[in-house]
Amino acid sequence: MKKIFLFVVLLFSVVNYSQELKKPNEGKALVYFVRSSSVGFLINFKYFDGDKFLGKFNHGSYLIYECDPGKHVFWARSENTSFIEAELESGKVYIVDSEPKMGAIKAAVRLVPFDTNPEHYKTPKKFERKKKNILESILKNKEYTISNEDLEEAKKEYESIIKKSTEKYNKLKGKGEEFVQVLPEMYYNN
Template identity: 45%
Template structure:
């Protein structure tokens, strides 16, 4: 009885003290987090792309960890509108793009905000990354989504090449522990 009670208490405290960890980027890949921490327009799906490739779709406050080859990329997302971010990624580095829902005429629009500064307000992003799990998609799910988005990809890239973008995901990167939310003694200890 005593052993069972101790085992139960140990299990409860283990879960209570559990903190999500952020995996480092593989040495031969770059990692980009697309983080939608706001619940504004929570029911509206946003679809995410790496140039012509669909990499995911989700609604509400969630995030996507995307591992990709280093080098040049054009990331974009689609809701009622489309927004674009150019990037030149380094292997072994972690980058973050804040996905900010915007009020639209019929449904929510979006703004992709590359986090390029240590002064960017990270509290909501850190809380979501600490508590949540990355959205994940199987190859068959992505293949179906890719087929559904075929025309969207063509029009989205046409719009980009006509309009262009000055938004760049800079060389500001994160260490895994910098993406975790830590609250100590009633005060936030997150300086990023």
């Protein structure tokens, strides 16, 4: 009886990591913004593509953003601003993790692309752990969506933040700052 109970418990505790992620529409790319860590779980991070507000959410949600392929500057805002440059290919799915960091008043954010090449991790175990955490944050949580009405309202609300952050990015870029990259080959293959 104990063996059967243990088997049932194990069976239901296994998450199906082979579940496929959504695919982009023809001629588009798809980016998943996730929060795989629960640190600072109540703090909303705000997400942008250049001067376009994408949404805000805390731990327990993720955002799917369909966009044109090519170059993008994604950034997230909390106590700080984290920038990431992307070169996206048509028909591909990319994943960006939003890592919370200790801040002075609230959690800071750091955007980190999910590198799908296991050779870029110190050990295969670290790659598998990262992949598991990323996929769990998608499969166990809910997709964040924003209505067009709320999107328009937020656009006005964040107008000054967008202006200041865009100026900050351009200034840093002008000084030779190098940003984390989402490379075309970093796409997630179901």
